[in-house]
Amino acid sequence: MLIYNTASRAREELTPVRPGKICMYVCGVTVYDLCHIGHARSALVFDVLVRHLRRKGLDVTMVRNFTDVDDKIINRANRENRDWKEVAETYIRAFHEDMDALGILRASVEPRATEHMQDIMDMCAELIRQDKAYATPSGDVYFRVRSFPEYGKLSHRRLEDMRAGARIAPGEEKQDPMDFALWKAAKPGEPYWESPWGKGRPGWHIECSAMSRPWLPLDIHGGGMDLIFPHHENEIAQTEACCHCELAKIWMHNAFVQINSEKMSKSLGNFKTIRDILASWLPETLRYFLLSKHYRSPVDFTPEGMDDAERALIRVYECLAQARAGLERAKWKRSPLPEEIASEWAELGKTFDEAMEDDLNTAMALGHVFSMVRIANRVLEDKTLRASEATRDLLQELLRRMDGVSEELGLFGQDPATFLEDMRACRCRRMNIDVARVEELLAQRAEARAAKDFAASDALRDELASMRVEVRDTPQGQTWELIVS
Ligand SMILES: [Zn+2]
Structure with missing residues (x-):
């Protein structure tokens, strides 16, 4: 090193x-x-x-x-x-x-x-x-x-x-x-x-x-x-x-x-x-923010920088959640990945470590993590690749590599669902959004939908949107996300 x-x-x-x-x-x-x-x-x-x-x-x-x-x-x-x-x-x-x-x-x-x-x-x-x-x-x-x-x-x-x-x-x-x-x-x-x-x-x-x-x-x-x-x-x-x-x-x-x-x-x-910072952001956000710069470069702390760090963490954890869900498929088809994806993926197996060995370049190491996430998202989103055995191997390898990353950087090591929930709660606190009130409106909207009262359901959706909450209807029921500018 x-x-x-x-x-x-x-x-x-x-x-x-x-x-x-x-x-x-x-x-x-x-x-x-x-x-x-x-x-x-x-x-x-x-x-x-x-x-x-x-x-x-x-x-x-x-x-x-x-x-x-x-x-x-x-x-x-x-x-x-x-x-x-x-x-x-x-x-x-x-x-x-x-x-x-x-x-x-x-x-x-x-x-x-x-x-x-x-x-x-x-x-x-x-x-x-x-x-x-x-x-x-x-x-x-x-x-x-x-x-x-x-x-x-x-x-x-x-x-x-x-x-x-x-x-x-x-x-x-x-x-x-x-x-x-x-x-x-x-x-x-x-x-x-x-x-x-x-x-x-x-x-x-x-x-x-x-x-x-x-x-x-x-x-x-x-x-x-x-x-x-x-x-x-x-x-x-x-x-x-x-x-x-x-x-x-x-x-x-x-x-x-x-x-x-x-x-x-x-x-x-x-x-x-x-303590001032942890009153508004999760500890992992501060960790990510500080590690996203090389240790010998000055870091400029800004709320916008912390928001960017949040988005980056969410992107990785969402990918990990998708990868875990993707691996639960029962049937896999024998088909290879396109050559450019396979070779870039193989290359990325070494580059994280090389960055860490080069004067602890955590900024570059995180860049390689995002390249891995980009490739994993690409195979997950592609209907023809999603069910391939090569994708399964890639996702398994992603989770293995991320275990190593989290051991070294102390990032991305939490259960993705728990993390994403904590993150949403933290952002709600910062944006002064009353989560109990959101849950209440969602329950009313579910009732309205069950009663086929679509006017009431739409009005509730608008009210939630005015609170910067976006409702999504999925086969499993309603989910919600914050509308973050
Ligand atoms: Zn001393």
Whole structure:
């Protein structure tokens, strides 16, 4: 498999450090608020990578940390007059609820900063012993950036350029403006841990270096692009200076989510939490929407984009429902498929996997899924092909291939009838359509039809149409669909 490595700026073959095993570490969230759609994207990208590697037969260990002590957590706790630990617990629980709803597999290991204080202090002490870090009179510990000549290698920045723009803030006891904090002396009223340098707590970057240490070197280190500098650059400096071992073979970063072409931020008031989105759309719609773009391209979240994602999902599930129904035919005729269909179908058996192996190109992989759906619909709709044994084989193969697709992407894996029903209910909620009222009108219309009162039946049909409900009369009775523009 090829993965784009931020460090080398090239696609590289993923070769496991330990044969048959992959260990990846993905930076998790600081638990002071609900997760937004950007968190969902990052979690989803690495979820799909884990699923893909596991399906290839690799034994994958996925480590995702929680930063559970931090200024933002403490500030929120103070503002709400709560204990900071309780704030962290609340948002760890919310993270699990939201990610579970999106079908994101739990990480194999979820280390928390507060559970690794000794490891963090040990790493600081080792760096001080090697003269790569120093403690200040007030009890801060700084990393000596000058001691790591490769600093800047991940973000492709030159230390001299960075130093030219850096200043030491008043009151800071840094020896060099580029030095960064490993350990911070506690301010009054803050949580603290006893350390060789006095009461204090760790800086953000050192947590990840301490918590990823048991798995060095990592096969893959991941996160959002916003973490490349300074977070990941600093992780590399700390770990490689301390342990004399490469931190990660491949650095994989996902791009941002924008909202209506604007950067998402609390100050712009366009901040979308996962919960905001799941109030209007199904979790699978968000999953599909995010995976329909390559992970290194920015995604622009718009309601129209989500509606398109809904239509795409409906198209696939309707095809799966038709394929299942089509397979229930009792009599099959021995006749082949036209050569162009057969050869395109055979080709599609490989292309999904090739797209996934090419830097996790989920956008292209989904394109191949739609090609499969197009072919399946074509043979299902064609009266001369529908009853052919070759069609039966194709439909069986479609369902088999889609099992694999759903294992890897976490899409299209539900029972089609249930999914389509859930989708209709979700759209009704969003369009403010009262489903109970629809059912009531349908029942009245059935009665009118049974009594051969066609004027009443037509009036009810019109009333339903004005509610954006289209009635269809089938041999099995009335069915209804939403009229979606
Ligand atoms: Zn990290």
